[in-house]
Structures are given as structure tokens and as C-alpha cells.
Amino acid sequence: MIGLGFIQDTLEPLRRGGFDLAPALEAGGFRESELDLPGFRLSAEQYGRLWLSIAQIMQCEYFGFGARPMAPGSFAMLCHAVISSQTLEHAVRRSLRFLNLMLAEPKGELVIEGALARVILREISPPRLPFAYRTYFLLLHGVVCWLVKRQLEIRELHYRGSLPAGREDHRDFFGTPVSFERPETMLVFDRDMLALKVRQTEKTLQGFITGAPANILGRYRYDRGAAAATRRLLRELPPAEWPSFAQMAVKLNLSEPTLRRHLAGDGESFSEIKEEIRRKLALDWLARTTKPVGQVAADLGYTEPSAFHRAFHKWAGMSPGEFRRSRTK
Incomplete structure (x- = not known):
């Protein structure tokens, strides 16, 4: 289930851009008044429909958080671009190259040092909202986990910027504690994971794309x-x-x-x-x-x-x- 804080985060780009919320709320299957109910939540399927509706309304699958809009259909093209990868490392590098072309910034880079691998988001602009970083890593993590058919443990997660007041839910990402006010935004995992073989094929690709993003919201939680x-x-x-x-x-x-x-x-x-x-x-x-x-x-x-x-x-x-x-x- 998706909590109220993340639902509000997802709606905020619409509000900020002056868009009508009604079509997105209808797609998610709830009314705006329900957002005031204590403990209000959405299922992964409802939230996925909300996500897709907002992406279509804004014509951006990254909700306007990038330096350039990520046009609808980009996620599907990303999946097509990485499906022929041989290993997790190839898939991560291809994913980052694709996202860099789409977004311009944040610009993802895979850095390998010792026993660790880091996906670092390079930025020259001020820190983005935690939800922007969470969304980027959610998409990347979901795709590569699906490709290798297993959950990938995240060792560390660091965000630039500060934790919003009252949003302790941002301190956790799929069971990994998140630290704030760090020099760089990065996701850290074990280097040896990069050698994992890609186990998906073109035959299974369409089903994954059709089910996204609902199928990546909880399927590959490490816990x-x-x-x-x-x-x-x-x-x-x-x-x-x-x-x-x-x-x-x-x-x-x-x-x-x-x-x-x-x-x-x-x-x-x-x-x-x-x-x-x-x-x-x-x-x-x-x-x-x-x-x-x-x-x-x-x-x-x-x-x-x-x-x-x-x-x-x-x-x-x-x-x-x-x-x-x-x-x-």
C-alpha cells in the first residue's frame, strides 16, 4: 500500500503546474476529499494508474523533475534499450545513458570502487525534492531487478538536500535507511551484483511494460x-x-x-x-x-x-x- 505522503508527493507536480487534478484522481479511483482521511492509502495498482495519468497530463514520466521532460513512452523505450544486456552492469550503464539523454539532469553515473558500486546523480542545480530522487531510483532499481529476476540489496542511499518536516517516511527506501544533506545523491550496492546475468527476454518484456509502474512498487522490495x-x-x-x-x-x-x-x-x-x-x-x-x-x-x-x-x-x-x-x- 502507498501512504498519504507519497500520494501527495505525486500530486504536487500537478498542483505546482496548475493542472486540473480531477482526471488523475479519477484514474486513481479516489476523491480529493479522501486525502484528508487519517491513514488514507492506495493499492499499488491504484497508485500505478494515478502515476500513469499524471505522466500523460504533464507529458513527462519524471513529473517535471528533470532538466528536460521525459515524454510518455520513454520508460518503455528504456526497457527495450536494456533487454539485450548480458549482465546487470551492462543494464545499469545502458539505463543511465538512456536516462541521461532523456533528462540531461540529474545525470547518473556508475562508479565502481573496491567492493562497492555507486550510482551517483550529478547535478549543478540546487538539490531536488526527495521524491524526485526516490522516483529516479525506483525506476532504475525496478528495471534492473526485473532483468535479473531477483531482489538487489541496497547498502546505502544518500540524498542531497534536507528531509522535509514531518516526512519521516522518506527515511526508508525498500528497507534501506536514507541519509540527507549529503554532498551527492547516490545509491550504493555490492560490486559483485554487477556480474549477475540478465534472465529476461523480449518475450517477457511486453508483460513487464504493461504492468509498470505498479509491478515495480513492491515486487522487488528487499524485505x-x-x-x-x-x-x-x-x-x-x-x-x-x-x-x-x-x-x-x-x-x-x-x-x-x-x-x-x-x-x-x-x-x-x-x-x-x-x-x-x-x-x-x-x-x-x-x-x-x-x-x-x-x-x-x-x-x-x-x-x-x-x-x-x-x-x-x-x-x-x-x-x-x-x-x-x-x-x-
Whole structure:
């Protein structure tokens, strides 16, 4: 469900431009007087219809937040432009090039440094509204998650400008805390995600475009689905005490085939989730603690140090000792 604050944010460009709200409200299936009701919300489908109506009225799918209008049909063209990408990195770069051509500003750039990848929005104009940044990242995140058929965890999210009074809802984006008054607006995620293969095809593209934007408003939240539930349970326990796949299915009140199917639907597997958590713990412990490497391996559930060394070299391209020394230089 979409809260009142974000509904008002979506209507504000219409008000600011002096447009008649009536057609958009009709498309969303509600009356303006209902906006005064406590706890008023819209379903993703209603909000999606509202979104599309406003884009058509304003002739801009970015609601006038860019230096140039993003004409209706641009999102569909973006999807066509990226569907032939081979990896997530190719898709992100193509998406940013397309959006840069459409909008001129903000100008998105993918910056890779160490274990992190950052999508930075370059601007020479004053900071935009938080809703403008949220909308940009919602579109980008929704498209690339769909392409690789999985939820992508956002590690950090920073906005230029300040948090509007009374809008604490802007502090969260799909389960990721948002910080304000930062030098640059950026979305940060793990670099290794860039190697994920694109799994959608031209055959599935039209269905995605037809269902947008409602299908990207909640489908790829990182805090939903079987993968998210599995991840939460594993994080609550030391790796050495992690349940087996069969035990995890019991904890989630699912049969093993059903859990396997749900995880596949989220684009993940049990072993991939375990490896992801182990990798993040290993990087954090080696960078932030003085735990001996052997103890790190044992705490991660490795019975043989050599197995941990092989896994870590695959994750970081260097040995645990080399990684730790690189963090202290």
C-alpha cells in the first residue's frame, strides 16, 4: 500500500503546474476529499494508474523533475534499450545513458570502487525534492531487478538536500535507511551484483511494460519474499549454527520443494544466500576487528581454513591476510 505522503508527493507536480487534478484522481479511483482521511492509502495498482495519468497530463514520466521532460513512452523505450544486456552492469550503464539523454539532469553515473558500486546523480542545480530522487531510483532499481529476476540489496542511499518536516517516511527506501544533506545523491550496492546475468527476454518484456509502474512498487522490495525471510533467519544465528535446507523449510512452514520454488522465483538459492552472508561477515570482520583469520574461518562455519581461503579469494580476488593489510594502509 502507498501512504498519504507519497500520494501527495505525486500530486504536487500537478498542483505546482496548475493542472486540473480531477482526471488523475479519477484514474486513481479516489476523491480529493479522501486525502484528508487519517491513514488514507492506495493499492499499488491504484497508485500505478494515478502515476500513469499524471505522466500523460504533464507529458513527462519524471513529473517535471528533470532538466528536460521525459515524454510518455520513454520508460518503455528504456526497457527495450536494456533487454539485450548480458549482465546487470551492462543494464545499469545502458539505463543511465538512456536516462541521461532523456533528462540531461540529474545525470547518473556508475562508479565502481573496491567492493562497492555507486550510482551517483550529478547535478549543478540546487538539490531536488526527495521524491524526485526516490522516483529516479525506483525506476532504475525496478528495471534492473526485473532483468535479473531477483531482489538487489541496497547498502546505502544518500540524498542531497534536507528531509522535509514531518516526512519521516522518506527515511526508508525498500528497507534501506536514507541519509540527507549529503554532498551527492547516490545509491550504493555490492560490486559483485554487477556480474549477475540478465534472465529476461523480449518475450517477457511486453508483460513487464504493461504492468509498470505498479509491478515495480513492491515486487522487488528487499524485505519481502522467501529469500528475505531466509536471509533474516540466517542473520539471527552464528553461521556455525545455521539450519540445513530441510530445517529452514520447517522454520518457514514450507515444504522443501515449495521453498526451493519460492527462492527460485526470487532469483536466488539457499547456497547463494548463505555465501552472500558469509562474504559480508568475512569482509566486515577482517576490516573492523582483530580476529585471527583462523577464528574468522571457524566463526563463519568453515571446518577447514583452506576452504575459507579459497572462498575468500573468489570473493575479493586476494587472500584474507592481503585484504586485511589493504584496509590498514
